[in-house]
Amino acid sequence: MTLLVGSLATGLILSLLAFGILISFRVVKFEDLTVDGAFTLGGAVMATLVFAEFEPLRATLMGALAAGVAGTVTATLHTRFKINRLLSGILVMTALYSVNLRVMGKSTLPLQSKPTLMTYVHRISQGLFGEGDHLKIFHWEVPSRDVTALLLLFLLTILIGCLLFIFFRTNLGLAMLATGDNSRMTESLGVNINRMTVLSLFLANALIGLSGALLAQYQGYADAQMGVGMLVLGVASVILGESLVGTRKIGYLIVGAFMGSVLFRLMIAIALRWGLNPNDLKLITAVFVFAALVFPKIFSQGASWLRGKIRA
């Protein structure tokens, strides 16, 4: 049960990552490889600021902001200097590896002794469930702090998902959607495509950085390696979500990314429970994405079967 609560919470945190990847890969169709670096940067900046006695919420937002700026660098390398999209992302991601080490000063920063958002969660948990450390749900003992974190994360991700949905119904949001759908038309309607690309990658990477900052606080440490494989994981969640919802409308895609991320985490948790070696996790994620890309038909058939099951 603790494992379930933990993987659900991680899934919710990573759904912000999936939202970011949805924006860059699907909405503006920019294959942004900054992700792994931006995710770590979010956590690194947050951790360093927490150590500098910053208020945790502000430190978290600064982490997101820093990651967003990394995204604008990638976008600018492509739009201003005409560097290939993939290469722009790789350059920034590689540079960020050193930047992250510089920011943190060492490769791991433990946060347990510092006030973080988890401290707030702990306080709220005491307010909600009393002083006891554990909560009884049916037969299982669950740490009440984890349950509170799960509830708050659920509210937060739903809120961010709704905000994104509303954003894509504004004039600016529509222009961003159109940029990815038909950039030639969008430009002929007076949208500065380059600026829109920079803005979208800022938004995407800020969400990714926020996800990194939250994950670092949830697991209790920031680590220079924490971003490795996040790109593929996020893409896997987005693809899984797309086949779950079965349409390309933005509202559904947002819901899909959310569900895909949580479901993917659950699948991993189950696999680990069955004795999967954690070292094989990234390999399996990559194989999953490979399968989804190469056999989309089988994949979507499986998903619609699943949809039918859920409805039934």
Next chain:
Amino acid sequence: MLEVTNAHKTFFPGTPNAVHALRGVDLKIERGSWVCVIGTNGSGKSTLLNAVAGGFLLDEGSIRIDGVDVSKWPEYRRAKLLGRVFQDPFSGTAPSMTLFENLALASRRGQARGLGLALNSTTQDELTKCVAEMELGLENRMDNPIGSFSGGQRQSLTLLMATLIRPRLLLLDEHTAALDPRSADQIIRLTKRSIEHDCLTTMMVTHSMQQAVSVGDRVIMMDQGKIVLDVSGPRKQRLRPRDLLAKFEELRRRQQLDETAADMLQTQYV
């Protein structure tokens, strides 16, 4: 209205593929005029339209719209002044977005786009009315993605989007070339109606000589990056496709003469 002065453009300069696409084009279009531009493939007619639209910057020369020098403006900035319909019916609309969303995008052409909701009920009503006025029966499909519409319908909608906010200059780039004859007729009818209704100034590149003589009040023929024929007024009214064909034939002969003469000179003197 539109003033193009001494426009020069070379693509891929300094390479074996260098193309001198515009060689000193001077063109002045009066307000309210509808100019048809014809010419063979590679004559520079689409390049000229693209130069006005801002697809690239000129090597030399200037472009003024309503007295404003736009030569250095990027395409998205010129969009404020220009409405544009492309040759490819799939270029002018965003396929996975709905008809409503496409129109909402067009209704803010060249304006700042902020965080206001794009489609409130007032704009929805107005946009539905605009679509209903086209009499194509598309007003019931406002929430469908544009990708589900036919090429002809998409081109009609692109035309509507280009004129939704009245443009200073309407640019039509062979906008019926990729359509079946029936859809093409329909588009021309809609084009006529909207140009007359809004008194638009129009530059229309066309491949069809029939179209060039039957619509508009002025015909320009381009060849090798220059304007070689410019007919307006009563002479335009009397213009027939065979007159244009004769002109094309004349140009072709002159070109051949140039080549054979050059060959002759080469064999004799080099």
